Amino acid sequence: MSTAHSGKVEFYRHQLGEDEIASWRKVIDTLFLTLGPQVAGFEADLGQFLVRGREGVVAPHVVGTSCCSLGLLVALRALDVGPGDQVITTPMTFASTTNAILQLGAEPVLVDVEPRTGLIDPEAVAAAIGPRTKGLLPVHLYGQLCDMPKLRAIADRHHLFVLEDSAHGIEMERDGVRPGELGDGVVFSFYATKNLTSGDGGAIATKDAKLAERMRRLRNHGVSKAAAERHGALYQHWDLTELGYKANLTDLDAALLRPQLPKVEAKRDRRQALVEGYERKLREAIGVRVPTISRRGVPWLVERRGTSSHHLFTIQPPVALRDEMLAALGKAGIGTAVNYRAIHTLTYLVEKLGLARGTLPVAEEIGDRTISLPLYPTLTEAEQDRVVEAVSAAWREGS
Numbered sequence: 138m139s140t141a142h143s144g145k146v147e148f149y150r151h152q153l154g155e156d157e158i159a160s161w162r163k164v165i166d167t168l169f170l171t172l173g174p175q176v177a178g179f180e181a182d183l184g185q186f187l188v189r190g191r192e193g194v195v196a197p198h199v200v201g202t203s204c205c206s207l208g209l210l211v212a213l214r215a216l217d218v219g220p221g222d223q224v225i226t227t228p229m230t231f232a233s234t235t236n237a238i239l240q241l242g243a244e245p246v247l248v249d250v251e252p253r254t255g256l257i258d259p260e261a262v263a264a265a266i267g268p269r270t271k272g273l274l275p276v277h278l279y280g281q282l283c284d285m286p287k288l289r290a291i292a293d294r295h296h297l298f299v300l301e302d303s304a305h306g307i308e309m310e311r312d313g314v315r316p317g318e319l320g321d322g323v324v325f326s327f328y329a330t331k332n333l334t335s336g337d338g339g340a341i342a343t344k345d346a347k348l349a350e351r352m353r354r355l356r357n358h359g360v361s362k363a364a365a366e367r368h369g370a371l372y373q374h375w376d377l378t379e380l381g382y383k384a385n386l387t388d389l390d391a392a393l394l395r396p397q398l399p400k401v402e403a404k405r406d407r408r409q410a411l412v413e414g415y416e417r418k419l420r421e422a423i424g425v426r427v428p429t430i431s432r433r434g435v436p437w438l439v440e441r442r443g444t445s446s447h448h449l450f451t452i453q454p455p456v457a458l459r460d461e462m463l464a465a466l467g468k469a470g471i472g473t474a475v476n477y478r479a480i481h482t483l484t485y486l487v488e489k490l491g492l493a494r495g496t497l498p499v500a501e502e503i504g505d506r507t508i509s510l511p512l513y514p515t516l517t518e519a520e521q522d523r524v525v526e527a528v529s530a531a532w533r534e535g536s
């Protein structure tokens with residue numbers, strides 16, 4: 138499974154092992170492969186995880202989905218987003234966030250991000266609210282939680298919903314606030330490179346029972362009862378009550394996910410140690426502080442008033458050096474990614490939204506400078522040293 142000896146430092150390696158294989162294997166011998174007891178069990182487990190350590194706090198309702206992208210679509214539909222509505226979101230995100238809004242015939246209104254974190258700027262959100270604004274869709278970029286108390290207060294003043302895109306983790310916290318705690322709903326991703334993964338998968342969490350019920354229907358075409366709920370001695374008819382999607386998690390995926398939950402926090406701590414290692418080693422190797430968005434410069438993270446999920450570690454070389462550095466790292470056998478080029482600069486959204494370069498300067502600059510480096514619990518010190526060596530060589534050559 139390990140590629141540590143192949144000569145390449147992969148950008149990501151999943152951590153699925155014997156526990157997950159055993160859990161998955163058991164499902165094969167059962168009746169339900171999808172929307173059965175494993176999905177329900179995972180939903181309950183994730184709900185409990187989200188309120189872990191909090192005496193007396195009721196767990197949210199969790200609705201397992203086939204991915205975060207469709208989770209966002211289902212959640213926005215359940216929140217009655219449709220043609221003519223505007224949803225305020227961030228340009229520093231993956232295509233899914235804006236796609237979900239567009240797929241419902243609504244309009245994403247992009248506002249700029251904070252320079253130190255890349256997170257949506259609450260002041261910019263407040264300034265963008267208009268008569269067609271229906272809700273806010275913040276993204277907890279790289280695993281840092283957005284300023285949820287501020288966003289919630291803005292939303293409440295204008296009677297808007299807040300739906301959180303928490304594709305980058307379930308395990309972060311900021312000043313005592315966790316994903317989904319202040320939002321009307323939160324959507325998670327279990328895509329192949331995520332901290333918790335089933336290859337593809339997702340989940341929505343909400344404290345609102347009625348909303349959860351609608352999401353449960355919408356993820357399964359809009360039918361009144363899933364097959365497992367109708368299973369019994371006598372046949373039961375089902376009804377189609379609204380137009381939904383085929384967007385559910387399967388029992389096979391849920392079985393892979395369940396054994397990972399108890400390991401999530403230990404793995405985050407290992408990634409945090411790697412992030413601190415990157416910061417120190419890069420400073421020593423290059424001799425200057427390499428600009429990063431991950432921890433340093435983010436007061437609540439440095440002061441440990443919470444934690445990032447440390448899903449991604451990004452460095453920000455000068456704009457002129459970024460693509461050259463990506464090529465140099467590739468040649469040195471280091472896997473990289475770009476999270477993200479500002480979403481409004483991509484062809485379809487240029488055509489659709491027509492936001493000229495210069496409109497959202499902070500996001501554009503981050504998008505032009507950023508590189509994500511390998512970060513996962515089994516990344517070895519020796520591999521990290523190779524990454525640091527390759528980055529500093531490219532840095533010195535380019536400056």
Ligand SMILES: Cc1ncc(COP(=O)(O)O)c(C=O)c1O
Pocket residue numbers: 204205206207230231233234276302304305325326327328337338339
């Ligand atoms: C911020 C963000 N939102 C949404 C998604 C979509 O997740 P999924 O692949 O589970 O649909 C991703 C996936 O990379 C993401 O990074």
